[in-house]
Amino acid sequence: MAKNIQSLERAAAMLRLLAGGERRLGLTEVASSLGLAKGTAHGILRTLQAEGFVEQDPASGRYQLGAELLRLGSTYLDVHELRARALVWTDDLARSSGESVYLGVLHHKGVLIVHHVFRPDDSRQVLEVGAMQPLHSAALGKVLSAYDPVAHNEALENEREAFTPRTITDPEGFEAVLDLTRARGWAADVEETWDGVASIAAPIHDRRRMPVGAVGVTGAVERIRAGGELRPDLVAAVRDCARGVPGSGRRALLRRLPPPPVTPVTIAIPAAEPLTCVMTGTKLPFIGRHCRTPTGNTR
Amino acid sequence: MTDAHTTGPFIAAIDQGTTSSRCIVFDKDGRIVSVDQKEHEQIFPKPGWVEHDAAEIWTNVQEVVAGAIEKAGITPADVQAIGITNQRETTLLWDKNTGEPVHNAIVWQDTRTDALCKELGRNVGQDRFRRQTGLPLASYFAGPKVRWLLDNVEGLRERAEAGDILFGTMDSWVIWNLTGGTDGGVHVTDVTNASRTLLMNLHEMRWDEKILQSMEIPAAVLPEIRSSAEVYGVAKAGPLAGVPVASALGDQQAALFGQTCFSQGEAKSTYGTGTFMLMNTGDQPVNSYNGLLTTVGYQIGEQKPVYALEGSIAVTGALVQWMRDQMGLIKSAAEIETLASSVEDNGGAYFVPAFSGLFAPYWRPDARGVIAGLTRYVTKAHIARAVLEATAWQTREISDAMTKDSGVELTALKVDGGMTSNNLLMQTLSDFLDAPVVRPMVAETTCLGAAYAAGLAVGFWSSTDELRANWRRAAEWTPRMDAATRDREYKNWLKAVERSMGWLDDES
Ligand SMILES: Nc1ncnc2c1ncn2[C@@H]1O[C@H](COP(=O)(O)OP(=O)(O)OP(=O)(O)O)[C@@H](O)[C@H]1O
Ligand SMILES: [Mg+2]
Numbered sequence: 001m002a003k004n005i006q007s008l009e010r011a012a013a014m015l016r017l018l019a020g021g022e023r024r025l026g027l028t029e030v031a032s033s034l035g036l037a038k039g040t041a042h043g044i045l046r047t048l049q050a051e052g053f054v055e056q057d058p059a060s061g062r063y064q065l066g067a068e069l070l071r072l073g074s075t076y077l078d079v080h081e082l083r084a085r086a087l088v089w090t091d092d093l094a095r096s097s098g099e100s101v102y103l104g105v106l107h108h109k110g111v112l113i114v115h116h117v118f119r120p121d122d123s124r125q126v127l128e129v130g131a132m133q134p135l136h137s138a139a140l141g142k143v144l145s146a147y148d149p150v151a152h153n154e155a156l157e158n159e160r161e162a163f164t165p166r167t168i169t170d171p172e173g174f175e176a177v178l179d180l181t182r183a184r185g186w187a188a189d190v191e192e193t194w195d196g197v198a199s200i201a202a203p204i205h206d207r208r209r210m211p212v213g214a215v216g217v218t219g220a221v222e223r224i225r226a227g228g229e230l231r232p233d234l235v236a237a238v239r240d241c242a243r244g245v246p247g248s249g250r251r252a253l254l255r256r257l258p259p260p261p262v263t264p265v266t267i268a269i270p271a272a273e274p275l276t277c278v279m280t281g282t283k284l285p286f287i288g289r290h291c292r293t294p295t296g297n298t299r
Numbered sequence: 300m301t302d303a304h305t306t307g308p309f310i311a312a313i314d315q316g317t318t319s320s321r322c323i324v325f326d327k328d329g330r331i332v333s334v335d336q337k338e339h340e341q342i343f344p345k346p347g348w349v350e351h352d353a354a355e356i357w358t359n360v361q362e363v364v365a366g367a368i369e370k371a372g373i374t375p376a377d378v379q380a381i382g383i384t385n386q387r388e389t390t391l392l393w394d395k396n397t398g399e400p401v402h403n404a405i406v407w408q409d410t411r412t413d414a415l416c417k418e419l420g421r422n423v424g425q426d427r428f429r430r431q432t433g434l435p436l437a438s439y440f441a442g443p444k445v446r447w448l449l450d451n452v453e454g455l456r457e458r459a460e461a462g463d464i465l466f467g468t469m470d471s472w473v474i475w476n477l478t479g480g481t482d483g484g485v486h487v488t489d490v491t492n493a494s495r496t497l498l499m500n501l502h503e504m505r506w507d508e509k510i511l512q513s514m515e516i517p518a519a520v521l522p523e524i525r526s527s528a529e530v531y532g533v534a535k536a537g538p539l540a541g542v543p544v545a546s547a548l549g550d551q552q553a554a555l556f557g558q559t560c561f562s563q564g565e566a567k568s569t570y571g572t573g574t575f576m577l578m579n580t581g582d583q584p585v586n587s588y589n590g591l592l593t594t595v596g597y598q599i600g601e602q603k604p605v606y607a608l609e610g611s612i613a614v615t616g617a618l619v620q621w622m623r624d625q626m627g628l629i630k631s632a633a634e635i636e637t638l639a640s641s642v643e644d645n646g647g648a649y650f651v652p653a654f655s656g657l658f659a660p661y662w663r664p665d666a667r668g669v670i671a672g673l674t675r676y677v678t679k680a681h682i683a684r685a686v687l688e689a690t691a692w693q694t695r696e697i698s699d700a701m702t703k704d705s706g707v708e709l710t711a712l713k714v715d716g717g718m719t720s721n722n723l724l725m726q727t728l729s730d731f732l733d734a735p736v737v738r739p740m741v742a743e744t745t746c747l748g749a750a751y752a753a754g755l756a757v758g759f760w761s762s763t764d765e766l767r768a769n770w771r772r773a774a775e776w777t778p779r780m781d782a783a784t785r786d787r788e789y790k791n792w793l794k795a796v797e798r799s800m801g802w803l804d805d806e807s
Contacts, residue, residue, distance in 0.1 A: 078631065088331060088743065117773050118773055
């Protein structure tokens with residue numbers, strides 16, 4: 001086994017030290033407990049402090065665990081929370097675009113639809129919450145694959161089915177699509193998943209710029225495109241919805257409301273999981289950078 | 300048509316709610332331009348007592364108005380009117396010379412006047428004032444709360460009789476302050492809020508002198524009763540200085556208006572702190588024989604008032620909050636769905652959240668919350684499921700009562716409010732009602748209704764028909780439960796409800 005990085009080992013030891021027994025320790029105590037020179041210990045503590053993993057009490061100068069560490073364990077944004085926060089602006093997107101709106105998250109090998117707003121035309125429509133879309137061809141899936149490394153791996157490693165003659169299935173072609181998606185900040189699907197249907201989607205990031213989901217509009221290809229081009233006004237509306245327009249009064253979905261309270265100590269891993277994947281029959285509760293399996297392991 | 304940047308003019312709506320105050324700016328299409336919201340403290344001095352600090356509320360209202368205007372990037376000149384909607388029945392008395400509240404506001408859920416209500420019923424009982432007011436004598440309504448304050452705040456009765464004290468629900472408090480407070484603030488309320496006091500004659504839209512006498516409330520404290528959509532005055536200061544204040548509606552009536560239930564027989568159900576189903580009954584007040592309330596739906600300017608039947612449930616979203624704040628079983632309200640979805644059913648548990656007694660259709664102040672059917676098998680996930688089911692079953696009870704009273708069968712339920720983002724709850728609701736459940740595209744129907752009424756008052760919108768054209772279906776849930784399961788579960792629920800009753804002894 002390759003030699004481990006010493007400074008990381010020392011940093012880990014420091015965090016363990018601060019987590020156990022007495023909660024606040026001075027520099028001298030930290031250094032002597034770990035057998036380090038004061039200068040070395042101080043350098044590591046300062047780095048940890050800059051990352052938010054350690055905090056220094058301004059009055060006593062003592063160190064304790066930082067809020068970031070607690071947050072790390074609870075980054076999992078509940079999908080139902082995501083839906084609740086997205087409600088107002090996805091409604092608005094559907095109204096302004098005249099198309100149906102979907103909110104999706106990575107789930108196993110596909111995109112799980114966690115929220116769906118009908119096209120505002122009084123036609124009969126069926127709620128598609130709980131349905132799955134493919135990662136490699138749907139606009140939501142491309143966005144997730146472009147921004148979330150886990151989704152990217154899933155899309156690359158699994159079979160990319162050719163749903164229509166336009167589906168891009170070769171790895172190079174697919175990577176090129178993802179590059180384009182990252183470069184322009186949105187993805188499209190023009191009859192690559194369903195004949196006659198086109199979609200435009202953009203990523204939703206949380207406060208720390210982590211991709212947590214994707215939002216998009218879907219409709220008949222002749223409405224989503226105009227003169228052979230994807231309608232720029234639709235692209236703008238989708239991106240506004242996903243990230244907000246600075247100064248326009250619209251906020252990104254996740255920045256609009258205060259963050260959920262961080263409960264220190266307990267890290268929420270539910271005993272069992274809620275959403276049943278209609279494709280695989282499996283269940284998965286939380287989204288975040290990674291999904292969690294029932295055992296709490298990162299997939 | 301996909302303009303991300305809407306252009307003016309706009310209407311601003313203020314929703315002074317039970318848990319928070321919010322301000323939303325709407326454009327001509329009824330689209331939301333900006334939102335700002337701030338929660339205020341819930342004060343629980345004793346079991347069953349709930350209060351709000353009215354000064355904090357007024358500060359928050361000013362802040363959210365400023366916040367929403369700033370986020371929208373607009374000026375007062377872009378705003379044609381301000382609409383007000385509010386938590387209903389919550390009662391405040393303040394000094395008109397100083398603008399200071401004489402006591403915390405007593406919130407609608409507060410049960411301190413249970414004994415007083417019983418006493419006021421004399422030999423007639425709960426229905427003593429129903430003919431005039433459409434309401435049973437219950438601690439829920441404002442009148443008894445006013446009486447309690449007059450009896451319990453030292454020296455207050457004398458000051459009130461001398462004409463120094465003003466009474467108002469939150470609409471009156473916000474409008475009085477907006478229009479200048481001690482410097483010429485107008486002291487008004489609208490017909491919908493007045494219809495929740497137990498003091499207004501429902502047929503004449505006037506304070507009922509006999510009831511005032513019975514409750515020993517001096518007429519000098521009362522606001523003037525006005526329609527729901529007319530210009531009451533002009534904002535004096537702040538970010539909306541100079542803008543007309545042009546509507547007031549209790550939050551549930553505002554939601555009825557926002558859902559554009561303008562025709563007789565149309566109904567909506569709003570899922571917030573509590574849940575309230577209102578059905579438009581046209582220009583006739585319909586008496587209830589099944590535990591519903593008769594109330595005013597709205598009145599637009601000089602037009603005839605429109606009445607409504609109402610089924611009121613005190614605790615629905617509040618139970619989810621209780622699971623989060625008091626039990627600590629979830630970190631956010633939305634997580635109740637995650638927890639509840641982790642099991643297939645309620646595991647035999649039923650939760651009757653009679654925290655403020657039972658409201659419609661029972662009106663039992665002696666009831667208190669129970670969880671029935673517990674075995675060692677039951678987990679917190681089953682309880683979470685029972686929490687959501689409680690909301691759905693309570694809706695079923697009032698919808699049954701509504702059908703009996705109005706003769707109108709429920710073909711589909713129009714819903715709105717914060718809990719409608721809960722997919723499992725909406726599906727459960729459809730299953731228990733055996734009817735489709737429909738959510739409109741603007742979930743913030745309370746603010747929208749206040750904006751609509753204000754916009755009608757100043758000619759921003761021309762007619763209710765124009766508003767109706769704005770309504771769009773955002774989602775629909777259809778029933779999936781088999782009848783046998785539904786019937787069995789409903790029976791169990793009713794058994795649990797029975798067990799919540801009679802918990803308080805007569806004398807307490
Ligand atoms: N996803 C959810 N699942 C269940 N309950 C929810 C969910 N989201 C919000 N709630 C509940 O809905 C309520 C908030 O909804 P809403 O903002 O419509 O309330 P409200 O009664 O209008 O508040 P106010 O009285 O302050 O106006 C809270 O009680 C909260 O617990
Ligand atoms: Mg409300």
